[in-house]
Amino acid sequence: MDSNQxxxxxxxxxxxxDRLRQSEDQLSLVLSLLIGALVGLVVVAFIxxxxxxxxxxxxxxxxxxxxxxxxxxxxxxxxxxxxxxxPFARGSGIPQTxxxxxxxxxxxxxxxxxxxxxxxxxxxxxxxxxxxEGPSVQVGAGLASxxxxxxxxxxxxxxxxxxAGCAAALAAAFNTPIAAVxxxxxxxxxxxxxxxxxxxxxSSATSWMVLHLILGDDPLFHVAGYRAVHxxxxxxxxxxxxxxxxxxxxxxxxLLGLRAWxxxxxxxxxxxxxxxxxxxxxxxxxxxxxxxxVGYNHVEKxxxxxxxxxxxxxLAVLKIVxxxxxxxxxxxxxxxxxxxxxxAMMGASVGGVAHTLFPSYTAGPGAYALVGMxxxxxxxxRTPLTxxxxxxxxxxxxxxxxxxxxxxxxxYFISYKLQKQPIYEALARQEGVHLPxxxxxxxxxxxxxxxxxxxxxxxxxxxxxxxxxxxxxKAGEFDAWPVGDAEGVWGMIRSSELEQAADDGASNQKxxxxxxxxxxxxxxxxxxxxxxxxDQSLSLALEQMGTSGLNVLxxxxxxxxxxxxxxxxxxxxxxxxxxxKRGSSMEPND
Amino acid sequence: MGTFxxxxxxxxxxxxxxxxxxxxxxxxxxxxxxRLFEQGRGLMQRGENAGAIERIKxxxxxxxxxxxxxxTLAQAQFAAGKTAEAESTLTELLQSDSTDGLTSxxxxxxxxxxxRFAEALSYFHRAMYGHWNENAAENRLRVRFELIDLLAQRNxxxxxxxxxxxxxxxxxxxxxxxxRMGQLFLLAGSPARAVDVFRGxxxxxxxxxxxxxxxxxxxxxxxxxxxxxxxxxxxxxxxPDDQATRQRLDVCNELLTLDPTxxxxxxAEHFSRSLKLVELxxxxxxxxxGPNPSPELQGLLDKAGTALKAHVSAAHESEVSESNLxxxxxxxxxxxxxxxxxxxxxxLALVLTKLAQ
Numbered sequence: 001m002d003s004n005q006x007x008x009x010x011x012x013x014x015x016x017x018d019r020l021r022q023s024e025d026q027l028s029l030v031l032s033l034l035i036g037a038l039v040g041l042v043v044v045a046f047i048x049x050x051x052x053x054x055x056x057x058x059x060x061x062x063x064x065x066x067x068x069x070x071x072x073x074x075x076x077x078x079x080x081x082x083x084x085x086x087p088f089a090r091g092s093g094i095p096q097t098x099x100x101x102x103x104x105x106x107x108x109x110x111x112x113x114x115x116x117x118x119x120x121x122x123x124x125x126x127x128x129x130x131x132x133e134g135p136s137v138q139v140g141a142g143l144a145s146x147x148x149x150x151x152x153x154x155x156x157x158x159x160x161x162x163x164a165g166c167a168a169a170l171a172a173a174f175n176t177p178i179a180a181v182x183x184x185x186x187x188x189x190x191x192x193x194x195x196x197x198x199x200x201x202x203s204s205a206t207s208w209m210v211l212h213l214i215l216g217d218d219p220l221f222h223v224a225g226y227r228a229v230h231x232x233x234x235x236x237x238x239x240x241x242x243x244x245x246x247x248x249x250x251x252x253x254x255l256l257g258l259r260a261w262x263x264x265x266x267x268x269x270x271x272x273x274x275x276x277x278x279x280x281x282x283x284x285x286x287x288x289x290x291x292x293x294v295g296y297n298h299v300e301k302x303x304x305x306x307x308x309x310x311x312x313x314x315l316a317v318l319k320i321v322x323x324x325x326x327x328x329x330x331x332x333x334x335x336x337x338x339x340x341x342x343x344a345m346m347g348a349s350v351g352g353v354a355h356t357l358f359p360s361y362t363a364g365p366g367a368y369a370l371v372g373m374x375x376x377x378x379x380x381x382r383t384p385l386t387x388x389x390x391x392x393x394x395x396x397x398x399x400x401x402x403x404x405x406x407x408x409x410x411x412y413f414i415s416y417k418l419q420k421q422p423i424y425e426a427l428a429r430q431e432g433v434h435l436p437x438x439x440x441x442x443x444x445x446x447x448x449x450x451x452x453x454x455x456x457x458x459x460x461x462x463x464x465x466x467x468x469x470x471x472x473x474k475a476g477e478f479d480a481w482p483v484g485d486a487e488g489v490w491g492m493i494r495s496s497e498l499e500q501a502a503d504d505g506a507s508n509q510k511x512x513x514x515x516x517x518x519x520x521x522x523x524x525x526x527x528x529x530x531x532x533x534x535d536q537s538l539s540l541a542l543e544q545m546g547t548s549g550l551n552v553l554x555x556x557x558x559x560x561x562x563x564x565x566x567x568x569x570x571x572x573x574x575x576x577x578x579x580x581k582r583g584s585s586m587e588p589n590d
Numbered sequence: 591m592g593t594f595x596x597x598x599x600x601x602x603x604x605x606x607x608x609x610x611x612x613x614x615x616x617x618x619x620x621x622x623x624x625r626l627f628e629q630g631r632g633l634m635q636r637g638e639n640a641g642a643i644e645r646i647k648x649x650x651x652x653x654x655x656x657x658x659x660x661x662t663l664a665q666a667q668f669a670a671g672k673t674a675e676a677e678s679t680l681t682e683l684l685q686s687d688s689t690d691g692l693t694s695x696x697x698x699x700x701x702x703x704x705x706r707f708a709e710a711l712s713y714f715h716r717a718m719y720g721h722w723n724e725n726a727a728e729n730r731l732r733v734r735f736e737l738i739d740l741l742a743q744r745n746x747x748x749x750x751x752x753x754x755x756x757x758x759x760x761x762x763x764x765x766x767x768x769x770r771m772g773q774l775f776l777l778a779g780s781p782a783r784a785v786d787v788f789r790g791x792x793x794x795x796x797x798x799x800x801x802x803x804x805x806x807x808x809x810x811x812x813x814x815x816x817x818x819x820x821x822x823x824x825x826x827x828x829x830p831d832d833q834a835t836r837q838r839l840d841v842c843n844e845l846l847t848l849d850p851t852x853x854x855x856x857x858a859e860h861f862s863r864s865l866k867l868v869e870l871x872x873x874x875x876x877x878x879x880g881p882n883p884s885p886e887l888q889g890l891l892d893k894a895g896t897a898l899k900a901h902v903s904a905a906h907e908s909e910v911s912e913s914n915l916x917x918x919x920x921x922x923x924x925x926x927x928x929x930x931x932x933x934x935x936x937x938l939a940l941v942l943t944k945l946a947q
Contacts, residue, residue: 038597041604048611055618060625150593214608218654224678297651306647 028157032164032199035147036206039140039168043207044214046117046136047173053125054293067127067289068282074126075278075331078119082332083271086115091327092130092334093138095428097166098188098435105155106145106162113142120332123274127292129281129322133173134334137188140169140207163188164199168207174336175220177208179390186383187424190436220296220394223303226367227399233362236354237403240347240368241375241410247346248339248379248411249418251320255335256426258328263430270330277326284318291318294337299344299373303395305366309352312365316345335423339380340373340394347372367403370395374404379411382422449541450534452576453555453566459484460493462512469511470498478552478569483511488562489554490515491529531556534565538573545570623653631662639670657683657690664696668703676700691720695733702740711737711749731760742777751778765795772804781811799828803835810838813944815845844937850915851944861907864914868894870938871921878925887924893917919945 057070082090089096089112100108120135144165148158163184170180184200185191228234262273285292290311298315301307307315323338351368370391377387387408392401421429428435460469460483473481473495483490493511501507501514530548532541532555544553551570557563630645646663650656660683667676680697683690695717701710714737722729734757741750754774761767772787788805791798806821822839825832846852848870850863872894879887894917902910922942 034594034597038601038604041601041608044608045604045611048608048615051615052611052618055622060622147593147597150596214605214612222651222654297648300651301647306644 027153028160028199029202031144031147031151031161032202033206035140035144035161035164036168036171036203037210038147039143039165039203040172040207040210041214042117042139042143043136043169043172044211046121046132046139047215050121050124050132053121054127057125058127058292064286067285067292068279071127071278071282071285071292072275073278074123075128075274075326075329076272078123078126078332079274079278079330080271081119082115082274082330086112086119088112089115089119089135089138089332090330091332091427092134092424093136093141094134094187094334095424095431095433095435097138097141097162098424099428099433100141100145101159101162101188102435103433106158107149108138108142108145108162110142110146113139113146116142116332123332124293126278127281127285128277128331128333129291129293129295129319129326129338130331130333131294131335131337131339132333133170133336135332136169136173137166137334138169140165140167141188144168144203160196160199163196164203167200167204171204171208172211174390174394175208175211175218176390176393177204179386179393180204180207182386182389183383186386187381219396221300221303223300223370223395223397224305224366225397225399226363226370228403229363230361232358233354234403234406236350236358236362236368237371237407238410239354240350240371241407242414243350244343244346244372244375244407245379245411245414245418247316247320247342248376248415251324251339251342251376252380252415252419252423252426254320255324255328255423256430258324259427259430262328262330273329274326274331275329277322277329277331280325281322284322288314288318290315291322295319295341296337299341299369302344302348302369303366305348305364305369307348309349309356309365312345312348312352312369316342316349319345335380336377339376342380343373343376344369345372346376367400370397370400371404371407375407375411378408379415380423382412382415384408384412447538447576448534449532449536449538449555449568452538452541452572453534453568454572456482456554456564456566459489459564460511461485462490462510462515464511465507466498466501466509466511466514467507469493470495470502470507473498477571480550480552482554482564482567483515484562484564488560489529489556489564492548492550492552492554494550529554531561532568533558538576541568542570542573619652623649623656623659625649626652627659627662630666634662634666634669637669639666642666643670643672655686657687657693661693661696664693664700668696668700673700673703677704687721688716689721691717691722691726691729691733694720695736698737707744710740714740731757738774742774745777747777747779750774751780754778754780765791765798769798769800769804772801772808776804776808776811781808784808785812797828799825799832802828803832803838806835806838806842810842815842815849818842819846841935841937841940845940848937848941849944850911850941857907857911858904861902861911861914864911864918865898867918867938867941868897868914868921871918871925871942872898874938875921875925884924890917890921890924894921915945918942 057074058066088109093116096112097108100106116135116139120132124130124132141162142165144161145158148161153161166188167180167184170183171177174180181197181200181204184204185197189196262276265273281291290298298307302312319338319342323335323342326333327335348365348369350372351362351365354362354368355364373394374387374391377390378384381387388401388404391404392398419426425435460472460481462483462485469481473479479496480492480494483493490512493515497514498511501509506513530544530550530553532544532553534555535558541553545551553568554564555566555568557565626645626649630642630649632642633639633645634642643663643666646659646666650659650663653659660679664676664679664683667673667679677697677700680693680700683693684697687693694713698710698713698717701707701713714733717733718730718737734753738750738753738757741753754771758771761771768787768791772784772791775781775784775787785805785808788801788808791801792805795801802821802825806818806825809815809821810818819839819842822835822842825835826839829835848863848866850860850867855863872891875887875891879891883891897910897914897917900910919942
């Protein structure tokens with residue numbers, strides 16, 4: 001009996017899965033949950049494994065020489081593994097994830113996931129001054145990609161699940177589910193209105209729940225509650241924004257410069273290059289152990305005002321150097337964690353000076369360290385919205401939000417002015433990969449219909465006879481014309497429709513008759529005609545032309561779609577992009 | 591089907607691995623935190639409070655919410671003079687458990703150090719009625735005695751008496767504690783209760799010099815100078831090296847020779863003591879008046895000079911005695927306006943205070 005039931009249940013389950021596969025929405029929902037849970041478990045394992053490995057590499061009371069030897073050996077071994085077996089697992093993981101998403105149909109190999117997981121774990125545990133969050137993102141994206149491809153989903157579906165994996169990973173790595181969603185949209189997708197929002201939110205929330213189930217409800221940092229002491233403080237936070245912006249640019253430029261230098265070295269040195277990072281961090285760590293690893297425990301100390309001014313300045317400078325060398329030399333690890341560390345130290349430095357000078361008007365250095373974290377994140381990673389939410393979620397302190405926004409905005413502006421390319425874009429370009437960015441997409445969208453359209457002089461009256469219209473059309477260059485009267489535009493009529501009517505012996509009929517017949521048969525462009533608005537992009541107009549098969553579109557008012565404000569032809573668009581035929585008689589109407 | 595099965599299997603394996611790693615991490619973290627905490631405590635015992643604070647904070651960052659660590663951190667911060675930080679740490683602890691007796695006690699000490707006495711009193715009371723993990727009764731009594739000592743130091747007589755009365759029956763019955771209780775009642779302005787306590791002690795231990803000294807002091811405070819003299823003399827018989835009691839006996843003897851209100855004095859003796867008091871108050875006044883005394887004080891001094899030189903017949907001695915005592919009182923009051931006020935425990939001050947009553 002039982003043996004008979006089992007295959008039947010399995011068959012039922014199999015059929016359910018098959019049905020699920022056919023329903024795209026349901027599949028997306030189930031996979032988002034599944035990816036969220038799986039990635040959450042993997043990232044928790046990553047965090048715990050790295051922590052336990054680090055505890056064994058640096059036992060309590062261990063010799064100072066360990067601080068040189070362990071990073072060197074760690075970078076040597078992981079460097080070889082990365083070079084020999086996992087070349088796509090180097091670095092942070094964010095540019096690699098974006099590469100897979102935009103260029104490789106969301107394809108990330110399972111081998112890369114494994115390489116990233118184990119190499120990063122060993123590398124970070126050995127004290128390499130990089131972070132775990134970027135690699136987690138690549139691991140999460142990779143797992144989403146592997147599952148989706150194994151299920152035989154098409155590239156579009158695979159690409160839709162990759163951001164869900166990213167969000168799940170970041171939610172677990174930082175314990176910040178909202179910031180993870182924002183980061184996936186803001187940085188990975190480059191579009192806050194992306195259609196994958198639902199699955200990203202679901203996977204992020206699921207992953208966060210898994211994290212809480214296993215590791216509890218502790219935020220990443222425990223901080224004392226801070227409050228603004230005096231309105232004058234906002235000025236100091238603005239200064240912090242400037243310092244944070246300049247510090248961020250210095251870090252990014254140093255990292256990119258060093259990366260370019262390492263890339264110019266002979267190819268055979270590639271597997272040894274990470275040792276430069278290990279040696280640098282080891283030598284610094286011998287004298288200043290706080291620089292080793294991601295250093296979140298020291299960040300927490302600074303947030304609670306437990307490190308003196310001279311030390312925080314020193315730590316900010318040394319961490320910038322250590323992280324830049326470690327990353328540029330090709331070690332596996334991200335820059336999120338170091339960005340927070342550097343920001344906290346810069347913030348504490350500014351706060352320390354301000355509090356010494358104006359003790360009655362300013363909060364302690366801890367409050368500035370808190371804001372500094374977000375400032376550096378906004379300046380280095382260039383995701384200002386994510387950084388605000390991230391700091392809020394990391395610390396669960398709402399009162400610091402306004403100073404954080406002020407400081408972030410200034411740092412972001414300075415960073416944008418002094419370093420045009422965001423760090424991940426610049427890193428990808430160094431590898432010869434040109435990824436699309438939100439900025440580049442915005443540039444493409446910048447040209448609007450209003451800049452290329454012409455006046456609506458050639459509007460056909462619905463009372464005109466077909467023979468007359470055909471004559472007029474033959475003289476013109478368009479294959480369709482807008483038809484309208486004093487009430488407004490009726491729609492578009494194609495020359496092919498008129499020619500068909502003429503062939504059927506209806507040459508003496510009015511255009512209005514054709515339009516009505518076409519509307520009844522559903523073949524005409526009168527019912528739900530294609531049109532664009534003046535503020536829409538030229539690329540959208542091109543898209544509309546492609547869909548409708550027309551080389552001219554009516555441009556109508558947003559307030560009244562029957563009000564024709566102009567027409568736009570294919571030549572107008574080409575002309576606007578500077579590729580129109582020379583000597584064209586049509587001049588766009590600006 | 592195969593992919594889903596693999597994913598679920600992987601999830602089950604990862605969950606098991608995560609739980610194992612989390613358990614391992616917790617165990618190792620606890621060991622590491624305990625090690626750091628012990629280091630911190632060792633440093634604290636050696637008086638290296640800054641280092642102790644750092645170590646204990648490290649321990650807390652590993653094992654958050656450990657109340658023992660947090661309490662010890664507060665104690666180290668308090669010992670290092672960082673009272674604001676100690677207060678912050680203790681506030682955090684009390685927010686999660688407002689009935690924590692030990693935490694309330696430390697907070698009370700912090701408040702005392704910060705001079706916030708009213709709040710300190712409140713925290714001491716919370717400690718007395720709060721929750722203690724072990725030896726609750728003993729700890730509560732210890733807290734009450736700490737508060738009593740504090741009130742005694744501040745000479746807060748009424749509050750001191752209010753704390754002493756409930757503890758009277760619960761206090762240990764050993765001689766040392768009972769003697770201390772008697773002395774505290776005396777400090778709290780209740781010499782009658784102190785007399786009862788000391789008499790009780792002498793009933794069980796008739797040769798106890800401390801009890802006699804205390805009893806003498808209590809009788810002295812009740813203005814029973816004769817009884818006090820007797821008790822002080824007994825004390826010195828039992829403990830001849832007790833210099834404090836010898837000084838008290840001297841004061842007592844002086845008092846007995848000065849006090850004009852003692853029963854059984856002849857009119858001549860009463861008159862003689864009144865003149866002596868005028869003479870002594872004039873001497874006291876002259877020490878502080880300077881070259882230009884106020885007309886009022888100068889008038890009193892002139893009057894005193896006349897009184898001291900006057901020849902009084904036996905029939906008028908009683909009458910003149912009373913006016914002399916009035917004059918002595920007036921001079922004493924005027925003397926109080928001096929920059930250096932008179933010693934309140936001198937025999938002259940005590941007699942004049944008694945007269946004023």
